[in-house]
Amino acid sequence: MSIKDRVIAIIAEQAVLEPSDIGLENTLEDLGIDSLGLVESIFAIEEEFDITVPFNANEPSESDFDISSVSTIIAGIERLVKERA
Template identity: 70%
Template structure:
């Protein structure tokens, strides 16, 4: 799959939210986009598959995880960090 990490994460989030990619803004939360807890889990599975990474199992507990899901921008940064850590 081509595109930057940011583009690919936003595409996954947009698919979960049933929105056009252009409608997903970095400052938005998953809740803003109408993504519930099941949608979050599906988004994480899609991100793991897309980037061949392992997201921490406690990503939905921000106080216990380094994987920040507080906004689209935070998710992009967390994925960038995991890709760097797990793929050198």
């Protein structure tokens, strides 16, 4: 599975949706994921890829990690995985 599909699978599980229902331009809010759901998703992503995502719930826009849509999250994870390798 590609990084993209693995991230979508994690988000879909959190949103209680099918992966096919997740659009790349969706925001987490569109998918019904609240602040706790976001923190849980990030934890699941860190565990899946063995990376550390620099995310502080107090300043989501300040961190290097862009959570504004599914596609920006995937791009951020791809970058972190590449940096780790």
